[in-house]
Amino acid sequence: MSELLRVSNLHISMGERTLLENVSLAVNKGEPLVILGQTGSGKSLLLKWIMASIDSALSCTGEIAVHGEVMNMAQRRTLWGKQMAMLSQEPMSTLDPLMKSGEQVAEVSRFVLGHSAQQARLMAQQELERYGLAQAYQKRVGQLSGGMAQRMAICVSTAANASIILVDEPTKGLDVSRRDDVVDMLRDKTKNDGLIVVTHDVEVAQRLGGQILVLHYGKVVEQGQTQQVLAHPQQEYTKKLIHSTPKNWAQSRSKDIAQERILSVENVAIQRGKQKLFDSLTFDVQQGEIVGIVGDSGCGKSSLGDAILGHLKVSSGEIVRQKTQGKAKWLKLYQDPFTSLSQHLTLGKMLDDLIALHKLDASRVAPLMKKLALREQVLTCNSSQVSGGELQRFSILRALLMEPVFLFADEPTSRLDPIIAKEVTMQLVQLAREQNCSLLIVSHDPDLINAIADKVINISDYAPQAVSLQECVA
Structure with a gap:
């Protein structure tokens, strides 16, 4: 098997803090290398060092050989595009929101490989047809579903036929079917090349196969054949990662649900623009009930929650909510807490403002923080100074302080690593159960929903049969 890249004894530090310690790895032709670990383990930092795009303030030692030749930072930068390419976490970091999607693939073929404009467009069209994206050529990124945008970003990143592809969390936030589509596409496009994939998803690692390297706080704790390591993990951290996947969770459904109905959804249809997402949806929610919502990307899961909260009008049907003391009792927990919280105020200040505005009982804060495993120190920080897991816990704290009767949680853990997500x-x-609060929780992972929900609703079952779900817009 031909070796394309080798890293030896890599050490990265910032001042006295070690970020990566004694990391060594090899990438072989046609064999994926998966780097598995939770947030903060150093996975993305390792990719940036390989690509020579790392912060110059960091201290780095170690050696890298590409195609057998030892190279420094400047030499590796000359390989960008033609020999080494990187796909970042968010498709919007790769794609231009103002250009038609297919033209972005054609542009790489034209300006990097030197093809004529006509030939580049033809090659791009053929490439998109191969991966089920033919209808997306004329669309801009904002018109694509999450799965389509990620596949388009892969096409752009690999259009110059680089022999080594580095990919950072390619399936974050995608439902299971779209996740598997992206993984299969990556394997197909790199079957004769080198592929390094960073992920915190154990099932992505299993599907990719090849070799695996498990990182924990900058140290390699396990390394070897992916299927062997995941089937017979030797280290406690690897075992914890595997057991944190939702299919391994113990079920936590309630056996005693109050019979008082708090919400009734009757024959509801919702559309965005001219596109009908679903129709004839009917269900009830009882006080204190946990209801799980699943379905393909773009089928209307988030739109349903927005309609229940009164933020979106239904096309037909009726949504009846129990009369309460006001809108503040019907709340939403957002997918990305960074976008729902101010970056200019400390978390403590935001909490104080909430308590003052709604005349809440401040004595409830400390017990709730303890139950949520929130450090008191986080209240002195702003949203950019704490981890994603802590920020989502803080968002839950703020919501539950309001003592809601209904909470809509829209993919609340999709951006967290599996241990923190669990x-x-x-x-x-x-x-939510302790406060007798009804919880409507959306997830792209049916295993997660099946583990916690008292009732499960698959929105895809209510999609108009004549409409392709790939064309739906979330």
């Missing part, structure tokens, strides 16, 4: 999900469910 902790946050279980804490949310437990506290």
Whole structure:
């Protein structure tokens, strides 16, 4: 097997803090290398060092050989595009929102490989047809579903036929079917090349196969054949990662649900623009019930929650909510807490403002923080100074302080690594039950929903049969 890239004894530090310690790896032709670990383990930092795009303030030692030749930072930068390419976490970091999607693939063929404009467009069209994206050629990124945008970004990143592809969390936030589409596409496009994939998703690692390297706080704790390591992990951290995947969770459904109905959805249809997402949807929610919402990307899961909260009009049907003391009792927990919280105020200040505005009981803060495993120190920080897991816990704290009767949680853990995601999900469910708060939780992972929900609704079952779900817009 031909070796394309080798890293030896890499050490990266910032001042006295070690970020990566003694990392060595090899990438072989046609064999994926998966780098697995939770947030903060150093996965993305390793990719940036390989690509020579790392912060110059960091201290780095170690050696890298590409195609057998030892190279420094400047030499590796000359390989960008033609020999080494990187796909970042968010498709919008790769794609231009103002250009038609297919033209972005053609542009790489034209300006990097030197093809004529006509030939580049033809090659781009053929490439998109091969991966089910033919209808997306004329669309801009904002008109694509999450899965389509990610596949388009892969086409752009690999259009110059680089022999080594580095990919950072390619399936974050995608439902299971779209996740598998992206993984299969990556394997197909790199079957004769080198592929390094950073992920915190154990099932992505299993599907990719090849070799695996498990990182924990900058140290390699396990390394070897992917299927062997995941089937027979030797280290406690690897075992914890594997057991944190939702299919391994113990079920936490309630056996005693109050019979008082708090919400009734009757024959509801919702559309965005001219596109009908679903119709004839009917269900009830009882007080204190945990209801799980699943379905393909773009089928209308988030739109349903927005309609229930009164933020979106239904096309037909009726949504009847129990009369309460006001809108503040019907709340939403957002997918990305960074976008729902101010970056200019400390978390403590935001909490104080909430308590003052709604005349809440401040004595409830400390017990709730303890149950959510929130450090008191986070209240002195702003949203950019704490981890994603802590920020989502803080968002849950703010919501539950309001003592809501209904909470719509829209993919609340999709951006968290599996260990933190499990902790946050279980804490949310437990506290909702304790407060007798009805919880409508959306997830792209049916295993997660099946583990916690008293009732499961698949929105895709209510999609108009004549409409392709790939054309739906979330």
